[in-house]
Amino acid sequence: MDDSITVAQALRHARHDFLNELQLIQMKLDLGRGQDVKSIIRSRAEAAVQLNRLSALKMPAAEHWLLTAEWRFPEFRFHLECLAQAGITTKDAAFADWLEQFFSSLKEQADTASDISCRTVLKEQQSDFEIGLDLNGNLPDTQLPEVPGLLARKEIAADSLKIIVSAKMEG
Structure with missing residues (x-):
């Protein structure tokens, strides 16, 4: 990853995001919109569960990329779901490299x-x-990057793009 983010930068972004969430919650409370506040809390709790699952995969390079993507690529709104129970450590760096190449290319070509x-x-x-x-x-x-050991395929629809990047599990 060429555009790495430091721990201090990550913490600064996280504090900023956290403060924005608190301000949103305070605004909703001031407006008497308790159900909206409960929805925000549920959403953040579910996001924390997904991040714990991601961490359990033991794929630090991919995890780092996914955790910092929204700060490094603010043109995109990311939503993460981790349904996997096991990662693939030997392809960790390859997945992170693929994601970096793809989103860097897409960022250059996309209508900001x-x-x-x-x-x-x-x-x-x-x-x-x-x-x-x-x-x-x-x-x-956009073209899909070619990274050794990974297979990438895409399906294009009118207003969407679905991509699957995969590798054979170990063992």
Whole structure:
């Protein structure tokens, strides 16, 4: 990853995001919108569960990339779901490299005024470990990076792009 983020920068971003969440909660409380506050809390609790699952995969390079993506690529709205129970440590750096190449390329080509969301799902599918990307918005047709040991395929629809990046599980 060329554009690495330091621990201090990550903490600064995290504090900023946390303060924004608190301000949003305070605003909702001031407006008497308790159900909205409960929804925000549920959403943040579920996000914490997903991050714990990600950490349990023992894929530090991919985890680092996924944890800092929203700060390094603010053009995209990321949502993470970790359904996998086991990672693939030998391909960890390859997955992080693939993600970096893909989003760097997409960032250069994308219309920065458009709202692009990316649902990222990590899972085991038969004997493969997969990272699935469901992108929605005004997307350019971008080439998929070729990283040794990984297989990437895509499906293009009118306003969305689905990509699966996979590798054979160890053992």
